[in-house]
Amino acid sequence: MPRLTVAQAIVTFLARQFSERDGARRRLIPACFGIFGHGNVAGIGEALASAEVDLPYHLCRTEQGMVHTAAAYARMTDRLSTLACTTSIGPGATNLVTGAAGATINRLPVLLLPGDIFATRVTNPVLQELEDPRSYDVSVTDALRPVSRYWDRINRPEQLPAALLAAMRVLTDPVETGAVTLALPQDVQAEAYDWPAELFADRVWHVPRPRPDAAAVDRAAAVVTAARRPLLVAGGGVIYSGAGEALRSFAEAYGVPVAETQAGKGALPHDHPLALGAVGVSGTTAANEIAAGADLVIGVGTRYSDFTTASGTLFGAEARFVNLNITGFDAAKLSGAQLVGDARECLSALDAACAGWGSEPAYRASVTELKGRWARVVERARHAEPDARPTQTAVIGAVNDAAGPRDVVVCAAGSMPGDLHRLWRSADPKSYHVEYGYSCMGYEIAGGIGVKLAAPEREVFVLVGDGSYLMLPSELATAVADGVKLVVVLVDNQGFASIGRLSESVGARRLGTAYLDRGGAPLPVDLGANAASLGAELIRVSTMNQLRAALATAKRAQRTTVVHVRTDRFETGPDGGAWWDVPVAEVSSTAEARTARAGYEAGRKDRHPRLRPA
Ligand SMILES: Cc1ncc(C[n+]2csc(CCOP(=O)(O)OP(=O)(O)O)c2C)c(N)n1
Ligand SMILES: [Mg+2]
Numbered sequence: 001m002p003r004l005t006v007a008q009a010i011v012t013f014l015a016r017q018f019s020e021r022d023g024a025r026r027r028l029i030p031a032c033f034g035i036f037g038h039g040n041v042a043g044i045g046e047a048l049a050s051a052e053v054d055l056p057y058h059l060c061r062t063e064q065g066m067v068h069t070a071a072a073y074a075r076m077t078d079r080l081s082t083l084a085c086t087t088s089i090g091p092g093a094t095n096l097v098t099g100a101a102g103a104t105i106n107r108l109p110v111l112l113l114p115g116d117i118f119a120t121r122v123t124n125p126v127l128q129e130l131e132d133p134r135s136y137d138v139s140v141t142d143a144l145r146p147v148s149r150y151w152d153r154i155n156r157p158e159q160l161p162a163a164l165l166a167a168m169r170v171l172t173d174p175v176e177t178g179a180v181t182l183a184l185p186q187d188v189q190a191e192a193y194d195w196p197a198e199l200f201a202d203r204v205w206h207v208p209r210p211r212p213d214a215a216a217v218d219r220a221a222a223v224v225t226a227a228r229r230p231l232l233v234a235g236g237g238v239i240y241s242g243a244g245e246a247l248r249s250f251a252e253a254y255g256v257p258v259a260e261t262q263a264g265k266g267a268l269p270h271d272h273p274l275a276l277g278a279v280g281v282s283g284t285t286a287a288n289e290i291a292a293g294a295d296l297v298i299g300v301g302t303r304y305s306d307f308t309t310a311s312g313t314l315f316g317a318e319a320r321f322v323n324l325n326i327t328g329f330d331a332a333k334l335s336g337a338q339l340v341g342d343a344r345e346c347l348s349a350l351d352a353a354c355a356g357w358g359s360e361p362a363y364r365a366s367v368t369e370l371k372g373r374w375a376r377v378v379e380r381a382r383h384a385e386p387d388a389r390p391t392q393t394a395v396i397g398a399v400n401d402a403a404g405p406r407d408v409v410v411c412a413a414g415s416m417p418g419d420l421h422r423l424w425r426s427a428d429p430k431s432y433h434v435e436y437g438y439s440c441m442g443y444e445i446a447g448g449i450g451v452k453l454a455a456p457e458r459e460v461f462v463l464v465g466d467g468s469y470l471m472l473p474s475e476l477a478t479a480v481a482d483g484v485k486l487v488v489v490l491v492d493n494q495g496f497a498s499i500g501r502l503s504e505s506v507g508a509r510r511l512g513t514a515y516l517d518r519g520g521a522p523l524p525v526d527l528g529a530n531a532a533s534l535g536a537e538l539i540r541v542s543t544m545n546q547l548r549a550a551l552a553t554a555k556r557a558q559r560t561t562v563v564h565v566r567t568d569r570f571e572t573g574p575d576g577g578a579w580w581d582v583p584v585a586e587v588s589s590t591a592e593a594r595t596a597r598a599g600y601e602a603g604r605k606d607r608h609p610r611l612r613p614a
Pocket of ligand 2: 414465466467491492493494495496497
């Protein structure tokens, strides 16, 4: 019976957890990120410092950032691995909430170990304790409950073994996964206990590939083989399952074009004849026109967010849906026929049941024609003269040209995710990493660290807007300290191109969407100097030639390099023509808002309720 503190038991246990899928085994939690304070330094801090097991510690600069790092790490490893995150009590713990919500929404495992107030309560209120007069049982870590897929507070050592096992089960279950929180009262962390030795045995968590129900396959195949103009929509589930090959062979066997969500981009190489690219609000005209005329949508591993469905307006009123998903929750969306299971298994089961079927030849011809037309739009958008000031779409083209086929682009919020979704040419399923479930400003650099840690052999290009950069530049210092090499392209348009445009379109007059002084003049803010002050190499560019040279230098460099480029907030890239539901003021004193409202009412007429039984 090893006698260890609760914190020592946690550290020892975590170092001995493995995940396994398809026979490949890896560490489930290979490292711990954190920031110490009085709520964890004597517990988890002492345990990590004294541990005889292998659990390297990384000091991050913000708790939110480290959760993004852990989520990005999990995404890059197809959810087979993640990082632990330790914090103090109080603000350190609540800083986790945004990152946790992002992880849970993106269905990515992260393990959060916030400190908590004394279980014994003998010295309460302690520093940073929330006092709730209705109950001494309430703490700020309760704020993590709704954003966690498993949440527990360890008030006694005896509770720990069951909680640890439940936490690992949820992290490794593709149906349930998301943020997992074990709140650790600071006194309990330091308490010793005689643990059963088996708690610390190596434990392998098998990640299953559930096969779909046979009758469900027959029902789905009946819907599929009745269609003439089918469309595959590939979501993140295709990539996590490694189902790209199964997707390609299904698409080729039956002549089904493939459109991709943000999380699914890269499922099929961009130059495949059936690859229509991005779908939905941030989609291409090719995918969106095909989507509008499709009589069948086969959604694979997609959550069907409003960006994918164009807020319910993209697919035709008569379209039918067949949904292949690991969760029944997602498979049931849009009244689709449901195939619940692993994406790869579901695709091959459906493939076997559809023999002899195929899409119409005229439809296939229209796919080729629309794809060719969009390719010319991309070519124009990516082009800028060598001496010209770069446009945002030309920046994206230049970064894409500089990146090797296996290198990774990382982005999350602002106007770039839409341009990237439409314009980026992905050759590899792990090369496109845009966090668009939560679209969280501040994810970019922190997420880039997680990507690079998970795939050190790949160059990581972080595209970050000035607004996003200002929210979380601090993780640059973490990248520098830990020697995690990133190429950060800071696209500085002095404000919010995205929300500025949206504001104008809803009649809100671009209020508060530019970084200007009270008199409307540009600010003396130098983000490049800020990046250099955090330890990054800095290259400033003002022409396309300089940008291309800077990217080549940054790629060769050993150190994290920031390429600072100024662009124009008012420029826009090409658009796929889809609608997005952002409700506009029903009454207003301004003509702009009244006009916008009329447009809004017209747009929402195309929304279909999708209630027809599958
Ligand atoms: C944490 C957070 N706060 C607010 C938003 C809403 N929002 C989305 S994009 C955006 C502006 C982003 O600015 P920037 O990074 O400069 O990108 P740009 O729009 O200029 O391309 C805002 C405020 C968000 N997505 N995340
Ligand atoms: Mg900006």
